Amino acid sequence: MKDLLDRIVNATVKGDETRAIALAHEAMAKDFDPFKVIQQGYARGMEIVGDLFARLEYFLPEVMLAADAMTAALEVLKPHLQDRENGGSSGTIVIATIQGDLHDLGKNIVKVMLEAAGFTVYDMGADVAVSALIAKAQEVEADIIAASAILTTTMAHMPDIAKILAELGIRDHFRIMLGGAPVIREWAFQAGADGYGEDAAEAVETARQLMVSTSIGAQP
Ligand code: B12
Structure with missing residues (x-):
């Protein structure tokens, strides 16, 4: 091999x-x-x-x-x-690269792996405003909102996901999963995430855990 x-x-x-x-x-x-x-x-x-x-x-x-x-x-x-996977959907995920960021290769790998693991994935592409990501999640009644940032500048938009969800009074409707090269675990949780993945394999593992976890904003 x-x-x-x-x-x-x-x-x-x-x-x-x-x-x-x-x-x-x-x-x-x-x-x-x-x-x-x-x-x-x-x-x-x-x-x-x-x-x-x-x-x-x-x-x-x-x-x-x-x-x-x-x-x-x-x-x-x-x-x-x-x-390699069978059965129904493992859960519904809306995924996007965050606004201002055109890097979508890592996000695409994560998406393919999540689909392979049985999740229904709505891919909104790259350079997606947090408000649009949330609107889509509401529309499709997603379980997880997943966001990717590859630029340190665009990472700054990530905390807005939890913030806006809280302002709308719907924070507990969704799990948030963050990732991308500059995003580290501790920062992701500080930014309000419920889960983090360093790579696509961990993204799948985290998404599976989030589907069974009951607490929002839990520390790792
Ligand atoms: C490819 C690339 C581009 C391509 C993007 C093409 C595309 N369709 O994606 C193009 C040429 C368009 C580009 C443009 C730019 N780029 Co660029 N680019 C890269 C490069 C070479 C590779 C990135 C990549 O695809 N890696 C491979 C993927 C597979 O890895 P990944 O994204 O990290 O994803 C993995 C994990 O992070 C994780 N993951 C990713 N997303 C998610 C999401 C979740 C939810 C989870 C759980 C996990 C997860 O899983 C993935 C798979 O294992 C990097 C250099 C580098 N060393 O990384 C620079 C780099 C990211 N770019 C950089 C820059 C500066 C730019 C530009 C500003 C350049 C310019 N001056 O114009 C523009 C910005 C455009 C914009 N507004 O976004 C800098 C960023 C610096 C910084 N710290 O912010 C880098 C680091 C280069 C450098 N050393 O300077 N770039």
Whole structure:
């Protein structure tokens, strides 16, 4: 499996969409765990792309190619993820990247993994106002409001979710789950979250716990 994961990381870093798709098919044909393939393959590749971008060795076009390669491969893996789960919906989640923030790759991985775990997920995309996120959650009677922030500047909008829900008198109608690269656990709970996930696997674990927890705003 290690060799295949290395090749997936490599294809993602190179932004080779054709190879990224072919490798996703190969991994499924060999019956590899699609969760591992995403986390240790494509997401790992994007981390490396992030480092290269930070070191000014990669620029926008390379980053976008890598992102497209990963997104295309996720489409191949998605049905296989769903195959492993059965039964009805585990719960309803509204997810978005917070306003001012266009980074949606991490949020998309989280969404795919949550769907694979049986959740019904309403994805509002990126750059979504907190008020719109809350309105959607009310409309679909969501159990969980999940928000992603990748910029330290946009993180600042996250506490507004709990604040506005409280002002509307509906704080106890929803669980809040926060995540994204600059968001750390302690900060998330201070911002009023009920749950946090460092990566997509933890996001799924947290969402499952939130569905059975009874207290709102509980500390970890
Ligand atoms: C790709 C990228 C872009 C792409 C985004 C494409 C897209 N569709 O997403 C583009 C080119 C558009 C872009 C633009 C910009 N970017 Co940019 N970008 C990145 C880059 C290289 C990778 C981010 C990424 O996708 N990582 C991979 C994903 C899989 O990881 P992730 O997002 O962290 O998600 C995981 C976890 O955080 C978690 N998670 C994520 N969301 C959620 C949600 C919940 C609920 C939970 C539980 C968990 C969870 O699970 C995910 C999977 O494991 C980073 C560099 C880096 N090292 O990260 C810079 C980076 C984030 N960008 C940065 C900046 C500054 C910008 C720009 C301002 C650049 C500019 N000057 O124009 C603009 C801002 C545009 C905007 N308004 O948003 C800075 C941010 C600095 C900061 N501290 O705020 C970074 C860190 C680069 C740097 N070193 O300077 N960027």
